Amino acid sequence: MTPPSTPQLSLPARIVGLAAGLILTAIGVIYGFVQGSSVQVVILAGIATLAAFVWGWRFVLGQFVPEPGTEGEPGELRGVWRRFRGPLIGLALILLAFLVLSLTVDGFLNVWNVLSLLILLAILVLTRTIGRHFEENRSAFIGIMVLAGLFSVGSMNIDGFASTMNIKSMLLFASFLGIASVGQTLVALLGGLDLSIPFIIGAANVGLLYLIGLGVPPWLATIIVLAVGTLLGVVNGFLSFRLQGQALIVTLGTGFAISGGVQIVTSIGTAYGGNVFGTVPAWLTNLSAMNGSTLGLPFPPTIAIWAVIALILIVGMRITLYGRYLYAVGVNRTSSKRVRISELRYWVMMYAVSGFFAAMTGSLLLGWSGGGFIGVGDQYLFLTLAAVVVGGTSLLGGQGGYGFTVIGVLVLQVLSSFLIGIGLDFQWQQFIFGLLIVPMVALYARSPHIRTQI
Template identity: 70%
Template sequence: MNVPVADMQNGNLLAKLIGLVLAIGLTAIGVVLGFVQGLPAQQVILYAVATFALSAWAWKFYLQQFHTQNSAAREEDGPGELRQAWEKYRLGVLGFVILLAGFLILSLTVEGFFNVWNVVSGLILLAIIVLTITVGKFVSENKSAFIGLMVLIGLFTIGAMNIEGFASAVNIKSILLFAAFLGLACVGQTLVSLLGGLDLSIPFVIGSANVGLLYMISLGVPPWLAVILILLLGAIIGAINGILSFRLQGQALILTLGTGFAISGGTQIITSIGTAYSGNVFGTVPKWLSNLSAMNGVTFGLPFPPVIAIWALVAIVLIVGMRNTVYGRYLYALGVNRTSARRISISERVYWVAMYSLSGLFSALTGALLLGWSGGGFIGVGDPYLFMTLAAVVVGGTSLLGGVGGYGFTVIGVLVLQVLTSFLVGIGLNFEWQQFIFGILILPMVALYARSPHIRTQI
């Protein structure tokens, strides 16, 4: 019994040594970089001490979390001590080195990247990653929501520290405003994916509703009536989508794309009949509609646009409804297993068509609200939503195969995407880079919780 204890102490010593070496190395790099940049000596020393303390703490945390049980179960004879230590801590060391290398490359290539805020935010990032991994082990249900929340917190903290005005009321309001548009557009996508379908007609319906509403208003239809008509038309289009794709569920993606093309083309033909301006509709948007979704809108005297309140209301109704009502439970039942749902006489057709028509309804609503925001009709207003709705649903954690997820997850996904956009805009990246980073980030986020089992476990 003596040997393992000695071994453990030995291992602990080694671990501490490795941590010490890493911390000293990090501090040394910091000091060198500080002097190269010509900072005052006091500052460099302060940063060096802070770096050393923080990295030593991070290493200690890592040791406590991961290597208390493992070390007891080690074998007595094996490769040499150094090699053993390497094998034991290689994950931690490698992760550390990779983070460090990334940081170094960034500081060497980007001018002025190496400053105290970036170091601190890097460490916060590290802490959040460690926290996510350690706490994530205990979260077995709703892992995607947990990870999404952690990413949200991390992004927001770092953004607030690094970017001036990131945590200001105006910026938060604008994040929420765009999140509300995206969130409303995602309602349909979420509901449809819960059944295992996909709806790519959303952007086209948004664009058509946007142009069609203005067209109706310019024809002299009372605005309130026009909005109701547009919502109704949206629901009808959604229902048509649902009816057509019910027998072709595997091809729902492409079928909705086809109806989307047709609707967008048809709307533009109708709206450009009798005018010289093809595809451009002119008209005045009523005040109440622009108040609904403009940045300086007012909700019952409070200074935020009502669209945020609408989104919140929709989200609450959907989350509560899907959790507690029989309709919501049936929806999940259908998504998980069609056969067993049919056995308890749930009509698949009714739910399929209903979800698609809800999708059309909310797309039309988004289009109408976007008209209030922009003040002019434009058919391409929905284009960014083509894949963004899909991305938000997927990042939130709703499975595209059906049965898993919910609107609450999508809300988190939407917020993550919007805060990330705001952050990327804040650090001065333009649209191309934002899109690139979105694409790169979707994969690891989804990979954290939505990995399908290996084929050999499915047999």
């Protein structure tokens, strides 16, 4: 996570930084108690502020960039203006928007919103100044900054945002999205796309309940569903390997076919098209319901499953041969072919994994909702893609990893929870999601100018 040349600060500078951070945290804590927030909120917000500040301090001082507007010389001022034209205009715009909002909306100008603004500005300044010193993991850094900022702003502004219940539910929904995005991440690392994920989720959801309704033992039904999901992934892999570049549309086609086929099978002889009714076994409900418990601990096992998957994938892709070869194929398929890595094998394998995890998400969602519905995965069509992109995995292949996607999933989930908290509908959330993706990606994934590519 550290840049190649870590700036070494002198001891006084570190002490000053720590002191400033502590003072800032203390101000936040005092304000928290004055406002009468719960202790959890105050502590979490305090830790977040302190961590963000101290981390920022360590890196920002080493490559200290003159802050705009502090120099007196007119010549320097012009130079500063020329260098920081964009950020300054952006700063002015944000301040203007804030001013307009506080003049028009009653009660907008309170201490929490001012603090939120400061945190937002701090994030922007930090990402602009420090972010460029990260060569490798800039997106992860920005993602974590945004996550910390969002979380602290959320817990300051919204009652119960940092409560155990809300964190638990955020993690649960993040697990669904996270497990669904495993496949999308791996496939994106190879330079492909898998749009069949939502259809497989829906098909697994309906199919599992249908099998249970037929009298198949639930454990066997789950295994069958997972196996079929993997098989469909393999088919996807073979088809889209032959048709690279059109992977988007091939997987969409197989997705249509899968969803149609499963619905025909399940709705023959019933009057309810698209819906299947039946009883979900208790262990499956426990697996993903909000009040489920893991080995006696009060959180649903889905979160634990997601954590394990994430750990295995992050570590595995870093140290195993499979993981390294995966990156090799994604970066340059010609050279990976020269060192005798079978591209077909990796391509099919990743699509199979994608199918497996999509089926798994569908089964887990069945435990959560308790009823089969083919459209349950529809929102994951572009949300998995958004999580991958926001996390920082390049859709062109070879860059990124599952760790990034975890950050992306968390950012999306916390953002969505925050937007619900301030009382916005689903459609407004979607609107804001859309507006935020481009700036977030623009912070780290700008491609170089064409004249530098020749």
